[in-house]
Amino acid sequence: MPSPFPGMNPYLENPNLWSEVHSRLIVAVANAIVPQLSQNYRVAIEKRTYFNVSMELVGIPDVTVISRHFNSIGTQPTTTQHSSSTSVLTRVEPTLVKLPMPSTIKEGYLEIREGFNGKVITVIEIISPTNKRSGLGRDEYEKKRNAVLHHQTNLVEIDLLRGGKQMPLLEVKTRDDYRILVCRGEELPQGRLYAFSIRQPIPIFPIPLKAGEIQPEVNLQELLNEIYDQARFDLAIDYLLEPVPPLKLKDREWANVILQEQRRR
Template identity: 45%
Template sequence: MPSIFPGMDPYLEHPDLWPEVHHWLISLIAECLIPQVRPKYKVAIEKRIYPVNTTNQDDVLLVGIPDVTVKRQPNPPDAPSSKVAVAPPSTKPVTVIVPMPEEIKQGYLEVRDMTTGSVVTAIEVLSPVNKRSGEGRETYLKKRQRVLGSLTNLVEIDLLRWWKPMPLLDNTIESDYRVLVSREERRPRAELYTCNLPEQLPTFSLPLRPEDSEPIVDLQAIINSVYERGGYDYQLDYDQEPVPAFSENNRIWAKELLKTGI
């Protein structure tokens, strides 16, 4: 059963669901591209590792790591009697969990030349660890700058309403979702596709080499396939507010949509 939302389903943005949705997205984008770019190019799924600070509850929440808990130690059995008087301990210890380094493995796509192995196009689907302030965003922005300063094209897909979008110069456009297509030969100019929650997601051409025909990526068809193949019509609770919450205008629109669509 398809989602009732005409574009992005905002309930898929929940941090607990997003790692799975992200995996589906990059897998289905690769599935879409492979028949369009072969035999000259191949599509590779790569992984980047981000450290996570488990002492920061925002990090713990946003990447789906379970809350750190403090467990009380069971009461010890009664000690054997002794003729020596021993002062009882003033406090009983508790068992605690110390912060340990955690890592998130996040996938991204590269279109590579089949002969040389060189990366022609990098495709990024952003996640909370990329967007929120902190080490993850800084790591991603450094990688982004390296790509923008190279001969590699960049496609950056942002389907998360939370947090500041990735930086662009002289851009005041506000939107819920966006796709950046940066062609190496046209920099610093790039193409920005934007849409808001009530609208369908864009279709765009994926840049390769200037002499190549460009494959088409229908992002709306891909997110529809994610929803159906992931079985999210059975998982999502549309009686609850999504995370992140609707804006006031979107809440009114979504309330009417959900009333008529369910």
């Protein structure tokens, strides 16, 4: 069955699904761009790899064990009266805790390169949850982003996640559900922001190349709908539940009507 939403499907943002959505979307965008490029360009799928240590679980016990008092012969005290000469010992039992474990994070992105010299003309990023949380993932992404902008390379930044902290932009005070940022190197520091809500179709946007060249266009809505069908995400989503992260109240009411009309609820 097709996705029930006219735009971004909020259920695809679930951390249990997003990694697969991200991987499939990277490939789909690359395949959509290639036929629109001249023979001078190629689209490379690259990966950014780093180690991340989550501190969220530090010191959270699986089981809480309360210390018990034992008397001098090693048995638990009872209500029986003991003489004052009987010593009482405290035996400390261990508590199970979780340690912060390092994990390898791999994030895919696209580079449009000149075929004869490999020069990077455009970088295309699809934002991941780790990029929107404080920590190494965001630090690494912002470092890469700043390097791209510093060298005045074209940048396309696709953010299809409602949760987390959005990427920094000057003079933009509103918080939209989703964003697509298109920056031409020669026009920096200006960029073109496509901001849209969960109720709107994802806008078609251009991929900047060199000045004067025809820009390929990406119909991300069409690509996501195809991915939804190909991956059979309908079998992995329970529309009786609320999406993760949850929707705002008015959007939740709107989504409920949509899902009921399509008999998903």
